[in-house]
Amino acid sequence: MELVFVGLGLNDEKGITIKGLEEINSADHVFMETYTSRMPDFNMGHFKSMCGKNVQMINRQCLEEDSGKIILTAAKSGKAVFLVPGDPFIATTHITLRVEAEKLGIKTRVVHGVSIMSAIVSLSGLHNYKFGKTVTVPFADNFSETPYNVVGQNKKLGLHTLCLMDLREAENRYLSINEGINVLLEVEKKKKMGILTERTPALGIARAGSDNPVLKADFVNKLVSYDFGEPPFSLIIPGELHFMEVDALIAFAEAPKEFRGLSK
Amino acid sequence: MELVFVGLGLNDEKGITIKGLEEINSADHVFMETYTSRMPDFNMGHFKSMCGKNVQMINRQCLEEDSGKIILTAAKSGKAVFLVPGDPFIATTHITLRVEAEKLGIKTRVVHGVSIMSAIVSLSGLHNYKFGKTVTVPFADNFSETPYNVVGQNKKLGLHTLCLMDLREAENRYLSINEGINVLLEVEKKKKMGILTERTPALGIARAGSDNPVLKADFVNKLVSYDFGEPPFSLIIPGELHFMEVDALIAFAEAPKEFRGLSK
Numbered sequence: 001m002e003l004v005f006v007g008l009g010l011n012d013e014k015g016i017t018i019k020g021l022e023e024i025n026s027a028d029h030v031f032m033e034t035y036t037s038r039m040p041d042f043n044m045g046h047f048k049s050m051c052g053k054n055v056q057m058i059n060r061q062c063l064e065e066d067s068g069k070i071i072l073t074a075a076k077s078g079k080a081v082f083l084v085p086g087d088p089f090i091a092t093t094h095i096t097l098r099v100e101a102e103k104l105g106i107k108t109r110v111v112h113g114v115s116i117m118s119a120i121v122s123l124s125g126l127h128n129y130k131f132g133k134t135v136t137v138p139f140a141d142n143f144s145e146t147p148y149n150v151v152g153q154n155k156k157l158g159l160h161t162l163c164l165m166d167l168r169e170a171e172n173r174y175l176s177i178n179e180g181i182n183v184l185l186e187v188e189k190k191k192k193m194g195i196l197t198e199r200t201p202a203l204g205i206a207r208a209g210s211d212n213p214v215l216k217a218d219f220v221n222k223l224v225s226y227d228f229g230e231p232p233f234s235l236i237i238p239g240e241l242h243f244m245e246v247d248a249l250i251a252f253a254e255a256p257k258e259f260r261g262l263s264k
Numbered sequence: 265m266e267l268v269f270v271g272l273g274l275n276d277e278k279g280i281t282i283k284g285l286e287e288i289n290s291a292d293h294v295f296m297e298t299y300t301s302r303m304p305d306f307n308m309g310h311f312k313s314m315c316g317k318n319v320q321m322i323n324r325q326c327l328e329e330d331s332g333k334i335i336l337t338a339a340k341s342g343k344a345v346f347l348v349p350g351d352p353f354i355a356t357t358h359i360t361l362r363v364e365a366e367k368l369g370i371k372t373r374v375v376h377g378v379s380i381m382s383a384i385v386s387l388s389g390l391h392n393y394k395f396g397k398t399v400t401v402p403f404a405d406n407f408s409e410t411p412y413n414v415v416g417q418n419k420k421l422g423l424h425t426l427c428l429m430d431l432r433e434a435e436n437r438y439l440s441i442n443e444g445i446n447v448l449l450e451v452e453k454k455k456k457m458g459i460l461t462e463r464t465p466a467l468g469i470a471r472a473g474s475d476n477p478v479l480k481a482d483f484v485n486k487l488v489s490y491d492f493g494e495p496p497f498s499l500i501i502p503g504e505l506h507f508m509e510v511d512a513l514i515a516f517a518e519a520p521k522e523f524r525g526l527s528k
Contacts, residue, residue, distance in 0.1 A: 009281055010376065017378065018314070050282070051447070069409035087378070089386040095512055098389070102515040110275065112473055114281065114351070115382035116393065122353040123374060125362070127462055128381065129400070134393050135315055153421065209376055248359055251366040 003075040003101045005088035007113015008032075016083075020111045024051040024242045028078030032072050032205035033058045036093050036191055037085035037116065038232050041210060054204025055083070060170070068097045075106045087115040102211040119208045120162060120234050123215060125248025126203075130239065132159030136179040137235070138166045139173070148187035151237045152195040156241035165233040174231035181224045181235065196220060196237065201262055203236040203253055206226055217255035240264055267339040267365045269352035271377015272296075274473025277314060278304035280347075284375045288315040292342030295335050300357055301349035301380065302496050305474060312502050324434070332361045334515045339370045351379035352451045383472045384426060387479060389512025390467075393515070396423030396505065401444040401499070403437070412451035415501045416459040422504035429497040438495035441468040445488045445499065448464045458500065460484060465526055467500040467517055468492055481519035504528055 009015025026029055030053045030060050034042070040231050048055060056163035062070060074080040082088070082097075088110055089095055121128050132154030135147045147163060154161045166177040175183075184196045198221035206214040206228040216226050238245070243263040268287050270394060273279025288294055294317045299305070326334060334414035338344040346352070346361075352374055353359055365372050385392050396418030399411045411427060419451045427448075429439040448460045462485035470478040470492040480490050502509070509528040 007378070008377075012283075014283035015280050015281055017273055017279055021278075021282070022278065036267065077341055087382045087386045089389065090382055090392050092391050092508075095389050097507065099508075099511050100517045109475075110387060112374040112383045112386060114271070114273075114379040115386070117385075118351045118354055118379035118382045119376045121381075122351045122376060122379070125353065126360050127356050128354050132397055133395065133421070136393070157397070157417065187365045211373075217455050244356075244359065244363075249362050 001074055001105070001110070001180060002035040002079045003071065004079065004106045004109045004111060004259065005082045005098065006081055006083050006111040007087040008039065008083050008085050009114035010086060011207070012041035013043055013050060015114060015209065017111065017113065020113065021051060022152065023081050023111055024053055026079065027053065027081040029074035029080040030055045030083065031058050031080065032056070032083035033063070034085055037061045038098070038167060038169060038174070039085050040207065040230060063093065063097060063234040067100060071097065072101060072104060072106065075101060081253055087113045090115045090117055093122065114209060115233070116208060116234070117162070120205055120236070123205060123208055123213060123252070124203055124236055125252050126160055126236065126245050128240065130160050131162055132157060132166065134162045136164045137175060137183055139175055140183060141182070145187050148184050148191070148195060151184065152193060154259060155195060160239050161237045163237065165235065167232065174233060177206070177228050177235050178224050178231070178234045181220055200260060201238055203238065203249065204221050205234045205236070206230065207232065208234065215253035217249040217253035217259065265340055265369065266371045266373070267335065268343065268345045268373045268375060269358065270322060270345055270347050270375040271351040272303065272347050272349050273378035274350060274380060274383055275303055275471070277307055277311035279378060279473065281375065281377065284377065285315055285347050287375055288317055290343065291317065293338035293344040294319045295322050295344065295346035296320070297524070298329070298349055299324045300355040302433060302438070303349050304471065304494060323494045327357065327361060331364060332503040333517060335361065335372065336365060336368060339365060347517065351377045354379045354381055378473060380428070380472060380496070380498070383428070384469055384500070387469060387472055387477060387516070388467055388500055389516050390424055390500065390502065390509050391506065394424050395426055396421060397427045398428065400428045400430055400504065401447055404447060405438055406444065407447070409451050412448050412455070412459060415448065416457060419459060419503050424503050425501045426502065427499040429499065431496065438497060441470070441492050441497045441499050444497070445484055449484070459496050465502055465523060467502065467513060469498045470494065471496065472498065481513040481517035481518035481523065
């Protein structure tokens, strides 16, 4: 009677930890989902030969409509491992399943994986303790002023904002950095609070955790037409920049020299 | 000419990813530091037999006073891997070394590791997008009002605060959760803003990422005398709580039933 949530980390089948792999080895049932996050280079064939186990894929419906009954039933009769992209509970989706399991008397454990949250902060060279609240920028058909307001709130406190770009894995749709910037600019046009203008510095990151992440820092009017290639995407709108953070943006993200004038 | 920063993840030698281990396999020189964070169950003997390489330990002085010359020199003549607890750049310490390497024309890459930042959020069952700015609570001999002010600022916005507890690895000293709460209570006594009182709910976490993490949620007057065992320690002061977050605190952190009255 045990359910172990194991993080797959980022990008491909090699993002899992040694500890995570060991948990799979001693499991009676192995489940996996890939709908909360994209793992662009994940190869199931390689993964199965790495872990030597059959892996049953779980879709959104199974978890959200059937409350993950398949997983809970398996966990009642032995050790079940549930593989989740990134870290298992950074997306709030699976917290309910863990609470449900504990209520049924099933012991649960977590083997963490690399999360996109820390990977992006880490890649950016910006200082971790200077990030405020994180926000997801939704598709234009699901328009919301919230991301703009969150960036504004953080900026007022001098803090950076990590903006995750929305995704619809089932439809293979990923909000691009360019579209995300346009969503923010549209709110600016309406509210005119100067929170995100053409001259606002920003940093776009594509494919964090892969072998070829793309980082580009520039002013919004330039960044909006930059080609970041394939997803997943994220965007950082910096608050106050320390000169060492500007140094990092120049060294790692090809920020233009004018960024020198931004630091305090 | 390459320098690869590899995250060791949390707790022990099995916290590294498969990808991280592969980078070591193909390295000419392998360096490691353990002073920015504690890995309580790390066994160097096991690690060396896992990766089949000699690992040279690096201390704070080498990096901060000598600008990591040993590492940069090695990276100039081949592929150097630098192993860092957690994720390589969540602690700001190593960003300078990466900037320095890039300036010298040494190609740098990052293989991420599990960070304490996301592991704690993940374990807590609290919602990731509801966390504000993170803060470190310093030892009493290095007293500061900042952590109290950050908690206050976050609370005003309804946001949770992740408080990391300071550590002095060289002296084997770790600020306990109990001491950390007392530092905050002392500022409350002086400023009387009602930000952290005896009746404030809080969540202490010890040994995140290990096989036996301890989570305990309670009101501050109870939590201040709770025995969390061995380090490392962290503390979360929640802002507004959703009822699903309260559910999680009851299921995973033995929160008292009175917590039900806290959710909105």
